Amino acid sequence: MDTGSHLLFGVTLAGLACLEPAVAQEPALAHAILAGTLIGSHAPDFDTLARIRGYASYVRIHRGITHSLPALFIWPIVLSLPLAALFGVWDHLISLYLWTFAAVVFHVFLDLFNVYGVQCLRPFSKKWFHLDTLCLYEPFLFGIHTVGVMLWLLVWMGSNQAHVGAMFAIIYGVSVIYIAIRFIQRFHLVKRVSFHINQKGICHLIPGLSWFHWQFVLEGKSDFYLGTIQFGKIEIQEEYKRTDYTHHDTHPIVQATLATDGVRAFLHFAQRIHVCWKEKHDGYEVQWRDVRFWHKQKLPFGVNVLLDRDMNVVSHTLGWDKKAWDPPYV
Numbered sequence: 001m002d003t004g005s006h007l008l009f010g011v012t013l014a015g016l017a018c019l020e021p022a023v024a025q026e027p028a029l030a031h032a033i034l035a036g037t038l039i040g041s042h043a044p045d046f047d048t049l050a051r052i053r054g055y056a057s058y059v060r061i062h063r064g065i066t067h068s069l070p071a072l073f074i075w076p077i078v079l080s081l082p083l084a085a086l087f088g089v090w091d092h093l094i095s096l097y098l099w100t101f102a103a104v105v106f107h108v109f110l111d112l113f114n115v116y117g118v119q120c121l122r123p124f125s126k127k128w129f130h131l132d133t134l135c136l137y138e139p140f141l142f143g144i145h146t147v148g149v150m151l152w153l154l155v156w157m158g159s160n161q162a163h164v165g166a167m168f169a170i171i172y173g174v175s176v177i178y179i180a181i182r183f184i185q186r187f188h189l190v191k192r193v194s195f196h197i198n199q200k201g202i203c204h205l206i207p208g209l210s211w212f213h214w215q216f217v218l219e220g221k222s223d224f225y226l227g228t229i230q231f232g233k234i235e236i237q238e239e240y241k242r243t244d245y246t247h248h249d250t251h252p253i254v255q256a257t258l259a260t261d262g263v264r265a266f267l268h269f270a271q272r273i274h275v276c277w278k279e280k281h282d283g284y285e286v287q288w289r290d291v292r293f294w295h296k297q298k299l300p301f302g303v304n305v306l307l308d309r310d311m312n313v314v315s316h317t318l319g320w321d322k323k324a325w326d327p328p329y330v
Helices: 003-019 021-025 027-040 043-053 055-061 069-087 090-112 139-156 161-197 261-269
Strands: 203-207 213-219 223-230 233-241 273-280 283-290 301-308 313-320
Touching (some): 003 090, 003 139, 021 161, 027 090, 055 313, 161 223, 161 233
Antiparallel strands (some): 213 223, 301 313
16 A cells, blocks of 8 residues: 555554553553554565666565565564664563564555555565555545544543554454455456456456446456446446467567566566557567556556667666556555
């Protein structure tokens, strides 16, 4: 999810920790856990530092090893030890570790439900897992957790913190129910899309900010079918040919781009690939796209490679061709 949401959930996890009597009674421990959950809720996304080395490096690393199984245990160790020393709460190190661990796990859990996905089973598998259920920013989840924090600050700050823990237990219970409802909604919509198009294949849903607006990509035998679902009404809006770029008869112009760093990084991440090329006055342009991410007859995520007439790579650009506030929100 987005950085703001992750940090907000880090704060509310610290509020949930007030269910533990020691946390409610000892300010030093409460402050240490707040620091641990706040930093831990964002720690897996420290991989954004890979952008310093270029966007291709970022695509290879983002939501990979920092979201892996070993990272779930390493991040809390890295964070809880210095925090225990800083706040002088060595007697409660295990509690501090567990709440920081909860923040890291919840971060990866939420990213798993996003369309972008995570490589959460590394090092055992490099497969991308995504449950296509939650938007990058979920107004409902953000709203109820924000209300909880405001009540904590305005009503219960400095009073009985056990009430705070109980309140956030309710909020997290509602959050889990909400995610479950969205997941069930997605499950039924996937079946409806397959039935409507009369095609058997992998179907991806892209949730919108509204509970009743979704986009879908269904991979048929030879084509990708792209469309929308609005208040239950399914409409096909685009069709793209499936691309088997590994086949021996792949066009030489497409083959000439496979060795570029941007294309290799793209293929490391992309799952539903469409590639096309066109002739330009001084050479060729090859466009690689992941059709999972589309909006209004446009495929905004991919890599463009320019070739000269001798099919030598002149330049390539990897990334998003959209505004940050434009769909799809992944």
